[in-house]
Amino acid sequence: MPKNKGKGGKNIKRGKKEADDDKREIIFKEDGQEYAIVLRMCGNGRCEAKCIDGITRMCHIRGKMHKKVWISAGDVILVGLRMDMDNDTKADIIHKYTPDEARFLKSCDELPRDLRLNEGVADVFDVEDDVECGQDYFEFGDDEIDRL
Secondary structure (H helix, E strand, C coil): CCCCCCCCCHHHHHCCCCCCCCCCCCCCCCCCEEEEEEEEEEECCEEEEEECCCCEEEEEECCCCCCCCCCCCCCEEEEEECCECCECCEEEEEEECCHHHHHHHHHCCCCCCCCCCCCCCCCCCCHHHHHHCCCCCCCCCHHHHHHC
């Protein structure tokens, strides 16, 4: 009969669920990096993200983050730009910011003021872009709301 080789099952191997209440150091962008917002997840460790410079890039989740940091649409991320042969449409995800960290970046003027955070929708930059896309907004008065 074999000896016990481990300390438990798969939950122990995954790691203990600890509270992430402690503050972590905020990573600011450097040369060759850009802030972006995830537009949609494409599967196979890839996602489509709109960078702050206005270019939509296909981003790859690096192996260190794969199955450890969960990324979804609307998240603010830091991407490393690929400097391959005039290929400006691909990037690698370096870091995912929490909503508190994203608000802090916005207050430090790292992110644009007109950026809407935690929306989870494609056009997150400003209201003028939404109007140009043909989306209409309705405003209801107080008397109309009372009738509903």
